[in-house]
Amino acid sequence: xxxxxxxxxxxxxxxxxxxxxxxxxxxxxxxxxxxxxxxxxxxxxxxxxxxxxxxxxxxxxxxxxxxxxxxxxxxxxxxxxxxxxxxxxxxxxxxxxxxxxxxxxxxxxxxxxxxxxxxxxxxxxxxxxxxxxxxxxxxxxxxxxxxxxxxxxxxxxxxxxxxxxxxxxxxxxxxxxxxxxxxxxxxxxxxxxxxxxxxxxxxxxxxxxxxxxxxxxxxxxxxxxxxxxxxxxxxxxxxxxxxxxxxxxxxxxxxxxxxxxxxxxxxxxxxxxxxxxxxxxxxxxxxxxxxxxxxxxxxxxxxxxxxxxxxxxxxxxxxxxxxxxxxxxxxxxxxxxxxxxxxx
Amino acid sequence: xxxxxxxxxxxxxxxxxxxxxxxxxxxxxxxxxxxxxxxxxxxxxxxxxxxxxxxxxxxxxxxxxxxxxxxxxxxxxxxxxxxxxxxxxxxxxxxxxxxxxxxxxxxxxxxxxxxxxxxxxxxxxxxxxxxxxxxxxxxxxxxxxxxxxxxxxxxxxxxxxxxxxxxxxxxxxxxxxxxxxxxxxxxxxxxxxxxxxxxxxxxxxxxxxxxxxxxxxxxxxxxxxxxxxxxxxxxxxxxxxxxxxxxxxxxxxxxxxxxxxxxxxxxxxxxxxxxxxxxxxxxxxxxxxxxxxxxxxxxxxxxxxxxxxxxxxxxxxxxxxxxxxxxxxxxxxxxxxxxxxxxx
DNA sequence: TTGTACGCGTTATCAG
DNA sequence: CTGATAACGCGTACAA
Numbered sequence: 001x002x003x004x005x006x007x008x009x010x011x012x013x014x015x016x017x018x019x020x021x022x023x024x025x026x027x028x029x030x031x032x033x034x035x036x037x038x039x040x041x042x043x044x045x046x047x048x049x050x051x052x053x054x055x056x057x058x059x060x061x062x063x064x065x066x067x068x069x070x071x072x073x074x075x076x077x078x079x080x081x082x083x084x085x086x087x088x089x090x091x092x093x094x095x096x097x098x099x100x101x102x103x104x105x106x107x108x109x110x111x112x113x114x115x116x117x118x119x120x121x122x123x124x125x126x127x128x129x130x131x132x133x134x135x136x137x138x139x140x141x142x143x144x145x146x147x148x149x150x151x152x153x154x155x156x157x158x159x160x161x162x163x164x165x166x167x168x169x170x171x172x173x174x175x176x177x178x179x180x181x182x183x184x185x186x187x188x189x190x191x192x193x194x195x196x197x198x199x200x201x202x203x204x205x206x207x208x209x210x211x212x213x214x215x216x217x218x219x220x221x222x223x224x225x226x227x228x229x230x231x232x233x234x235x236x237x238x239x240x241x242x243x244x245x246x247x248x249x250x251x252x253x254x255x256x257x258x259x260x261x262x263x264x265x266x267x268x269x270x271x272x273x274x275x276x277x278x279x280x281x282x283x284x285x286x287x288x289x290x291x292x293x294x295x296x297x298x299x300x301x302x303x304x305x306x307x308x309x310x311x312x313x314x315x316x317x318x319x320x321x322x323x324x325x326x327x328x329x330x331x332x333x334x335x336x337x338x339x340x341x342x343x344x
Numbered sequence: 345x346x347x348x349x350x351x352x353x354x355x356x357x358x359x360x361x362x363x364x365x366x367x368x369x370x371x372x373x374x375x376x377x378x379x380x381x382x383x384x385x386x387x388x389x390x391x392x393x394x395x396x397x398x399x400x401x402x403x404x405x406x407x408x409x410x411x412x413x414x415x416x417x418x419x420x421x422x423x424x425x426x427x428x429x430x431x432x433x434x435x436x437x438x439x440x441x442x443x444x445x446x447x448x449x450x451x452x453x454x455x456x457x458x459x460x461x462x463x464x465x466x467x468x469x470x471x472x473x474x475x476x477x478x479x480x481x482x483x484x485x486x487x488x489x490x491x492x493x494x495x496x497x498x499x500x501x502x503x504x505x506x507x508x509x510x511x512x513x514x515x516x517x518x519x520x521x522x523x524x525x526x527x528x529x530x531x532x533x534x535x536x537x538x539x540x541x542x543x544x545x546x547x548x549x550x551x552x553x554x555x556x557x558x559x560x561x562x563x564x565x566x567x568x569x570x571x572x573x574x575x576x577x578x579x580x581x582x583x584x585x586x587x588x589x590x591x592x593x594x595x596x597x598x599x600x601x602x603x604x605x606x607x608x609x610x611x612x613x614x615x616x617x618x619x620x621x622x623x624x625x626x627x628x629x630x631x632x633x634x635x636x637x638x639x640x641x642x643x644x645x646x647x648x649x650x651x652x653x654x655x656x657x658x659x660x661x662x663x664x665x666x667x668x669x670x671x672x673x674x675x676x677x678x679x680x681x682x683x684x685x686x687x688x
Numbered sequence: 689t690t691g692t693a694c695g696c697g698t699t700a701t702c703a704g
Numbered sequence: 705c706t707g708a709t710a711a712c713g714c715g716t717a718c719a720a
Binding site for chain 2 (some may be wrong): 046048050051052054055056069096098110111114115139230231232235260261263264267286287289290291292293296
Binding site for chain 3 (some may be wrong): 202
């Protein structure tokens with residue numbers, strides 16, 4: 001039977017609908033025997049409770065929602081798994097919602113909030129430059145994971161991430177330490193005001209600390225409308241740099257995908273990695289370890305970030321904690337794609 | 345204001361709820377002026393209709409659901425985009441639902457069917473060996489995309505894919521044509537009854553056509569409980585083969601991810617690709633093109649499959665077409681990772 | 689063209 | 705411990 005409802009089950013068991021409801025939702029006030037019987041009948045009948053009706057009725061679900069913008073970012077996978085584990089521990093369920101690259105994550109969030117009534121929300125990906133007012137309209141605590149916002153203003157949401165500025169600086173310093181001075185940079189669009197900007201600034205800071213002038217010609221910015229963090233973009237940007245005839249002995253891409261795309265472009269120009277040019281990425285994606293050469297990168301501490309994000313959010317839900325900024329340290333993974341500059 | 349309902353909007357506009365409903369749902373019987381006014385008020389008020397209530401009330405949504413099992417499979421991204429495009433053309437909306445690797449896709453399907461009331465469903469990924477009865481309980485037309493089921497029994501669902509048997513045979517023949525006779529194979533668990541089995545059979549067939557005996561020692565099967573199509577698995581399986589001391593001049597992995605993992609393992613053993621050993625994959629993932637060396641593979645015609653899947657499903661919905669098997673041809677992409685056997 | 693009233697499947701409240 | 709019944713917010717038949 002297809003369209004079964006709680007009523008059908010009630011009839012089958014010879015009880016009232018509320019008793020069935022109690023059985024399903026682990027309510028305390030119910031006789032164990034009746035409960036067992038009802039659950040058995042439910043299992044036999046392939047009955048599936050209607051979630052729409054549930055959500056409609058329920059004032060607040062014991063759940064949090066996780067909004068993921070932009071798939072393909074493999075490292076979100078791990079993050080999500082970690083988040084799910086934490087939810088389970090707390091007895092919360094975890095609503096996963098994907099947001100298309102071109103969609104506005106906050107609009108989606110508003111819908112999800114209304115439909116699923118979660119008690120809190122975690123955002124992965126996206127730039128997240130939204131008017132404060134609109135965020136507050138959500139009416140539930142929010143945590144941005146992996147997205148470190150630029151600036152220090154009081155925020156209405158929590159934030160858990162690495163310090164993109166410092167980590168980027170760390171990577172640049174590592175490359176400088178290898179003797180590279182002409183370091184090409186592949187990065188987010190000029191307009192970017194979050195991660196991209198911070199990573200760019202970290203790069204600039206490291207240079208200036210060494211008294212090396214920042215050279216705009218060595219930076220390839222993504223196109224705001226067309227590009228994403230993808231292999232193709234990395235390839236295109238590196239190609240562009242090469243065609244302009246820029247000379248550099250290292251290339252630092254602000255994501256591992258970009259780095260891999262760039263490697264291909266370098267290879268096609270007959271440039272050996274790391275012999276002629278070192279290449280570094282950012283994120284610590286799985287696949288960088290399997291690439292040939294394996295990619296030097298900054299690994300984001302995914303488990304920690306997941307755990308901390310969930311922890312912060314749960315505390316915010318309980319009113320125990322105010323939205324704050326949590327920073328975790330990334331790990332510089334030195335692999336095959338980087339080496340000392342030749343002729344030093 | 346947070347919890348706004350259709351009533352609030354009605355009050356604000358001085359009209360009845362049904363008029364508001366009509367305005368929102370593009371009903372014909374409504375005065376253009378009142379409609380405009382209502383829509384304006386809605387926009388100003390940040391009102392969001394409650395989807396749970398909508399779904400509860402609506403008998404059937406003009407939508408199809410797409411269930412994706414196992415992210416990480418980059419090539420599903422393209423497929424989903426294609427599907428979405430086709431839906432839009434038909435005026436359908438497209439409900440995307442992710443299924444965890446360890447979850448049962450059919451259970452999820454049952455939930456989604458009940459909650460969102462789509463008119464049809466498309467399944468991506470998974471093995472899909474489910475009892476016919478349970479599938480029929482879904483009560484709506486289903487299409488498996490990319491999953492070609494083994495056997496020829498009459499099915500209750502449609503199927504759009506490449507012919508995994510033939511394509512696998514094609515790849516093996518290509519490798520044989522290069523002079524390779526000892527071809528290692530990285531493939532699905534022994535228990536696999538769908539894609540994995542077909543690809544294995546294609547490999548065997550190609551060998552036997554040439555009178556080359558099938559050698560079990562050259563095949564590395566995934567572990568049913570632990571492994572997936574991942575870099576790590578490819579690495580592990582190739583490593584295992586190497587450690588057993590098997591000698592082979594080509595390695596055919598039944599997915600590009602496996603192939604890339606295997607490349608890494610070969611490299612670490614000092615084996616040059618394709619100099620000492622050719623490597624081939626399957627699927628036509630983006631990243632295979634950027635790998636060094638780029639990976640020879642069978643490219644699945646994603647756009648065609650997406651288009652055909654949607655087309656078949658819509659026809660099944662309209663009752664125009666019975667569930668059937670649609671086969672598309674894959675494309676052998678010869679890239680850098682394969683070459684003629686040395687010393688021929 | 690518009691408004692009123694009912695019901696979709698649940699859960700929660702309350703009286704038994 | 706259990707059952708009837710009132711919401712939840714919306715779409716829609718039907719009446720106006």
